[in-house]
Amino acid sequence: MGGLLLMLLLVTLPALAADLPSLPKPKGEACIAANDVMRRDHPDMLKHQRDDTMRLGIRGGKASLKDCVACHSTADTAGKPVPINAEGQFCQSCHAYAAVKPDCFECHATTPTVKEASR
Ligand code: HEC
Ligand code: HEC
Ligand code: HEC
Structure with a gap:
């Protein structure tokens, strides 16, 4: 029974997480x-x-x-790009909720280039 419950939870987790109110609005x-x-x-x-x-x-x-990163990162009120893995940001809000920690941004840029940010 516990196993079934856990499985249901894992299957529905991404759907639940998508209902989080705090995902910033993407570009595009x-x-x-x-x-x-x-x-x-x-x-x-x-x-x-x-x-x-x-x-x-x-x-x-x-x-x-x-x-x-180009579409899902945001800028602060001064127009400075906010790292996409910062607290409250698109990828991070959901990952914190789901307790996953992708290591991608140890190597990959967390903000768009100037050209990408303005498109
Ligand atoms: C051209 C801009 C663009 C690119 C590139 C892009 N996204 Fe999106 N993404 C969006 C938009 C717009 C939505 C729709 C949000 C909505 O319906 O409210 C979205 C939705 C999503 C969702 C679903 C969110 C939800 O609320 O259900 C996920 C997850 C996601 N994107 C992840 C990614 C990932 C990972 C990548 C890179 C592989 C990526 N996106 C690339 C613009 C983009
Ligand atoms: C709607 C919620 C949601 C959003 C938004 C979201 N993720 Fe995820 N992500 C998950 C969940 C849940 C998992 C773990 C479950 C799985 O592996 O299927 C995951 C796993 C991952 C993994 C694999 C991690 C690993 O080490 O195996 C990567 C990479 C990833 N996400 C990248 C992104 C990026 C980049 C964005 C933003 C552009 C993003 N995700 C936005 C829910 C989300
Ligand atoms: C140890 C460093 C390192 C880590 C960690 C890493 N990558 Fe990469 N990745 C690279 C390098 C180097 C390239 C090739 C150069 C490039 O295209 O940026 C690359 C290229 C890519 C590309 C194709 C280019 C692009 O921007 O789309 C994708 C997709 C990608 N990585 C996804 C991921 C994801 C998802 C994770 C985390 C689960 C991850 N990487 C973790 C080093 C890394």
């Missing part, structure tokens, strides 16, 4: 795939060892971490 018209697909599949889309899957984005585009 739409994501690289539908919200439910993104919630479920973004870890696989992004991982290095899944290079081939990664290039087969639903809308034909490859999942790029730079692109996630």
Whole structure:
């Protein structure tokens, strides 16, 4: 019984997390795939060892971490980019809730380049 409950929790967790009120509004018209697909599949889309899957984005585009940052990071009131893994930011709010800590941003930039930020 406990195992079933845990499984249900794990299956519904991404959906629940998406109802968090605090996800900052992304830039752009739409994501690289539908919200439910993104919630479920973004870890696989992004991982290095899944290079081939990664290039087969639903809308034909490859999942790029730079692109996630370009659309999903925000700027503070002074227009200074806020690191995407900072508390309360898009990726971080959800990951804190789900208790996952991707190590990606030890190497990858947490803010967009000036060109990306203004597009
Ligand atoms: C030890 C350093 C390191 C870590 C940690 C790391 N990467 Fe990378 N990653 C790189 C390098 C180097 C490249 C190739 C240069 C580039 O394209 O930025 C790269 C490229 C990529 C790319 C293709 C380029 C892009 O911006 O889309 C993706 C996607 C990616 N990494 C995802 C991830 C994800 C997801 C994680 C965390 C689970 C991660 N990486 C963790 C070093 C790292
Ligand atoms: C062109 C801009 C753009 C890019 C690139 C982009 N996103 Fe999105 N993303 C959006 C928009 C817009 C939404 C829709 C938000 C909504 O419906 O309220 C969204 C939705 C999502 C959602 C679902 C959020 C929810 O509330 O259900 C996740 C998860 C997500 N994106 C992750 C990513 C990841 C990971 C990447 C990089 C692989 C990425 N996005 C790349 C703009 C983008
Ligand atoms: C709607 C909630 C939600 C949002 C928003 C979200 N994530 Fe996630 N993410 C999760 C959950 C839940 C997991 C762990 C479950 C899994 O691996 O399927 C996860 C796992 C990951 C992993 C794999 C971690 C690992 O070490 O295995 C990466 C990489 C990742 N997310 C990147 C991102 C990036 C980049 C963004 C922002 C552009 C983002 N996520 C936004 C919920 C979210």
